[in-house]
Amino acid sequence: MAGPMDSVGRAAKSNMLLIVECGHCYHVGRFRANDVAQVVGWNKPLEAIRFRCKRCSRKDTTVRTQFIDQDRPLKGYIWTLQKFKV
Template identity: 45%
Template sequence: MTRTIDTVGRAARHDMLIRVECGHCRHVGHLRARDVARVVGQGRSIDTLRFVCSRCNARAAKALPMEYDRDRPPKVMIWVPMEFRR
């Protein structure tokens, strides 16, 4: 994880994942950065992303870029991007 990955577009270029943790129930999910970029745009800061938890419907507190390990991809993409403000 590195500080230089600050926007969705940058993470998408490196084919990274966005790791999202629910601030309410601690449910963790992962999204492909390029899928997120398609929704919110390349220039969107990862810090400002908000997701809805698929378990408790709370708004997730934290989104962080993460390396995508092709040999061990996460099993499911469980997070649903909510309406994004640009």
């Protein structure tokens, strides 16, 4: 067991997904915790991350974690961090 996930870094070390759900339109997005940690910082608490909904542009979101099962393919899309060339 990985223990309580209180920061993005701890979820990234456990190879988890962050499931973000909009409280207004219930749109769901899935992000790899490692990608999110690279953007917001490794010590950022999960409650402090503010996502903006892609559909309704509100910031009323909840974040929960989910283990990635290596034996089963994931359903749905996972948004990944894009590397830009300079």
